[in-house]
Amino acid sequence: MARVVVDVMLKPEILDPQGQAVQRALPRLGFDGISDVRQGKRFELEVEGPVDDAALARIREMAETFLANTVIEDFNVKVES
Amino acid sequence: MTARIGVVTFPGTLDDRDTQRAVRVAGGEAVPLWHRDKDLKQVDAVVLPGGFSYGDYLRAGAISRFSPVMETIIEQARAGMPVLGICNGFQVLCEAHLLPGAMLRNTALHFVCRDQRLRVETSGTAWTADYTAGQEISIPLKNIDGRYTADERTLDELEAEGRVAFRYATGGPAADGYGNPNGSLRDIAGITNAAGNVVGLMPHPEHAVETLVGTGRTDGLGFFTSVLKKLVSA
Numbered sequence: 001m002a003r004v005v006v007d008v009m010l011k012p013e014i015l016d017p018q019g020q021a022v023q024r025a026l027p028r029l030g031f032d033g034i035s036d037v038r039q040g041k042r043f044e045l046e047v048e049g050p051v052d053d054a055a056l057a058r059i060r061e062m063a064e065t066f067l068a069n070t071v072i073e074d075f076n077v078k079v080e081s
Numbered sequence: 082m083t084a085r086i087g088v089v090t091f092p093g094t095l096d097d098r099d100t101q102r103a104v105r106v107a108g109g110e111a112v113p114l115w116h117r118d119k120d121l122k123q124v125d126a127v128v129l130p131g132g133f134s135y136g137d138y139l140r141a142g143a144i145s146r147f148s149p150v151m152e153t154i155i156e157q158a159r160a161g162m163p164v165l166g167i168c169n170g171f172q173v174l175c176e177a178h179l180l181p182g183a184m185l186r187n188t189a190l191h192f193v194c195r196d197q198r199l200r201v202e203t204s205g206t207a208w209t210a211d212y213t214a215g216q217e218i219s220i221p222l223k224n225i226d227g228r229y230t231a232d233e234r235t236l237d238e239l240e241a242e243g244r245v246a247f248r249y250a251t252g253g254p255a256a257d258g259y260g261n262p263n264g265s266l267r268d269i270a271g272i273t274n275a276a277g278n279v280v281g282l283m284p285h286p287e288h289a290v291e292t293l294v295g296t297g298r299t300d301g302l303g304f305f306t307s308v309l310k311k312l313v314s315a
Contacts, residue, residue, distance in 0.1 A: 010185075014230060015264070017188050066147070069140055069176065071183040072230055 002051040003080040004059055008068045009040035043067055051079050084312035086305070087114040087124035089154070089170075091145045095132030096167065096287060103287040104128070107305030116148040125312045126163035126207070127154055129170025131223075131285060141184060141226045142172030151177060163207035163308050164279045168224055171271065171281030180272055180281050181239070182231030187224070188264030196296050197222035197284050198250035198258040199270055203243050206277040207311050211303035217250050218300035219258055222284040227263035229270075229283070236267055247271035247282050 010016050016038050023037035043063075047055060060077055068075040086104045088111055090097045101111035112124050116134075121127065135144040145151065151173070158164045158179050166174035174180045187193060196219050201212040212218070231239070239245050247270040253259035261268045263283070271282025286301025 013232075014185065015188065015228075017186060017190050017264075021190060066143070067139070069143065069183050071175075071181075071232075072185060 002047050004045045004047055004051060004056070005078050005080055006043040006045065006059065006063050006067050007040060007076045007078075008043070008063070008073050009075075010038060011072060011074055014072050041067075083108060083110055084125040084309050085110045085112050085123065086308070087112045087121055087127040089114045089116060089127065089129050089150055091116040091132070091134035091148065093133045093136055094130055094169070096130040096285065097132075099285075100128050100130040100167070100287040103290045103301065103305050106290045107302055107309055109305065109309045114150055116145065116150050119149045119153050121150070121153050121157065126165075126308050127157075128287075129154075129164070129166040129173050130287065131168030131170060134169055134173065137169075137226070140172075140176065141169060142174075142176040145169075145173050146176040155179060158274075158279050161276060161278050163311070165208050165304065165308070166279075166281035167285055167287060168227075168283055171283055172226065174279060174281040179279050180274060181235045182229055182272070184226050184283075185228040185230050186226055187228055187262070190225075192223070192225040193227070193262045194221070194223040195262070196220070196258045197262060197270075198253065199247045199282075199284060200250045202245050202248055203273065205243065206246060206273045206280050207308050208280045208304045209246060209273075210307040210311060212307070218303075219296060219298055220284045220286050220289040220301045221295065222262060224263065224283055227265065227283045229263075229265040229272075231266065236269075239269075239272055240267070242275060244273050244275065245269055245271075246273045246280055247284075 019038040063075045104111040248268040286304040289301035
């Protein structure tokens, strides 16, 4: 079985207050030198059968219609071996 | 002859009972609708109430948007049936693309619960005809994912077409409920579709329909009387 990973991130122009809160906490914890943090979501899909072009097209459709809200988010699909 | 207003219950919906009561207080017949049921029981309008449908998993409204009842509601809304989305219901309408934009986590990352001053920007919708444009009302607000967001082009289009239905009123002290509570772009609290039958907003009119409870104000009652008048006269 192959694993396909879908990463979903807020679009660059969308304010991410959760990422900012994480970034602001870092120096207090002794982690310096991080100028920006943005928080996203990662979906790990275990795919039955071959991950061919048709399967990837369906997964992109899934990401577009459901896993991501493309009004505010971008997504990226990659196959893990 | 009165109108039948459907009120949808999803798993995790909180405000369905208050919404049914608001419909009855306004003089309508409230019809409970179940998320798994495609049948709208011949209602004349539908309210999607607030809460945390499907636990807000994935994104608020993202899973409920694909429920069987929504299939019929989306179809009927496109055909002109009045639909009101309150809070989580507004999020569902955005996820269903019946309204443009999306809701994000409040800028301050806090759950906000307070009486909110709103300016009604248009009386030209099925749900706001009993208000006058520019009128200020005060109704409860309670959310953490209430930051309305859309791209600049969409926002300009909404403004140009008079489709910003409600704005957070900012002309007074926070103690009196003034101010933008969640970082919504252009202080937008609610919007309408071009036809005026689909309206969504974050604050809760259904919690402000009787003097006995809450703020003692009935500023939210007009939503329900507006749609009933429209349906009965139709």
